[in-house]
Amino acid sequence: MSSNSIIDSHGKNVLAFPRASSGDKRDGPGNTGNGNPPGDGELEARVAKLETHVEYMKRDLSEARADLKEIRSDVNSIKNKLSWFAGAAAIVVAVLAWVAKNRFDQVLELLHK
Template identity: 45%
Template sequence: MSNDSNVVQMRGKGNTGGSRTPPGGGDMEARVAKLESHIEYIRRDLDVIAEDLREHRKETRSDFRVLFGALITTALGLAALMAKGFGWI
């Protein structure tokens, strides 16, 4: 005693026995080519950023040396003024 009104037939989507289309549609190759193009641009931009960082590090080192030299000169100058003001030299 089976009740056929409660049975649901399940079929896979697009599985009718004919030729199957790829999941992304027929324009998959064009989409992949577009993604590859975008990746190339991203890679180029990352290379530019890496080169800019290298330049920035070099500039920072030279800026630090100049700043450190100015700080030492200022400290010695102030120490000399204090020594002269207190009559130590």
């Protein structure tokens, strides 16, 4: 049995969590010493920088939303124009079909002259 072992309430042998040293990340690569958070600089400066970035992200998101509204408007305009075009094309086809059915003999005479 290890010196760090403990017997839990069910009689099982478990290991205790290691205690943190006086540094903030023991002796690993992220240890800045003196209990400071990892990275250079003070916490307030880092938080201020993050807040600035959040403001930029909010601005960019707002611009993206405005662009999306404009794109939706453009798509709706295109849909409207396409529906008018499809309707006009259907009318032209219907007129041509009527002419072909009812005036086919006259059209042939005009073509052979």
